[in-house]
Amino acid sequence: MVRTQEVQHHLTAQMTIGYKGITFNTDCLSRLPNIEYVEVLLHPAERLIAVRPSSKTNPNAVPWRQNISSAFLCPMIFELMGWNETWKYKIIADCFVRGDEHIFMFNLSEPEYQFSEDIIENKEIIGKLKRLLQPQ
Numbered sequence: 001m002v003r004t005q006e007v008q009h010h011l012t013a014q015m016t017i018g019y020k021g022i023t024f025n026t027d028c029l030s031r032l033p034n035i036e037y038v039e040v041l042l043h044p045a046e047r048l049i050a051v052r053p054s055s056k057t058n059p060n061a062v063p064w065r066q067n068i069s070s071a072f073l074c075p076m077i078f079e080l081m082g083w084n085e086t087w088k089y090k091i092i093a094d095c096f097v098r099g100d101e102h103i104f105m106f107n108l109s110e111p112e113y114q115f116s117e118d119i120i121e122n123k124e125i126i127g128k129l130k131r132l133l134q135p136q
Contacts, residue, residue, distance in 0.1 A: 013093035015106060016114070019078055019085045021069040029066060031095060032102055037061040042073065044080055051104040081108055088114040
């Protein structure tokens, strides 16, 4: 059985969670065209995030765009998952469609880990190198 992360996935709906916000790739955005607001739902016991279209009148609605800042949700996710606050976590979506209804499901238990390492030469930092790791 091959994990989704082990297959090329640059055209796959995915989100990246940092300590201060969530970023959706362009495939996520293109799968929900003409949508202005979404609802981002966390199921802590199942460790899932659902993203679904919403109306502006919904008190939980956030504008649907590539970057969503969240000083409340992201720290809660990091604490729930025991994640390192300086890393970013990339999660591939399962996309479901029923009629006109679309929903993305993100399994927080299957992230790729993204972090930066200092490039050191002669005891001096000369740059940064981004690394992307996958769970075993």
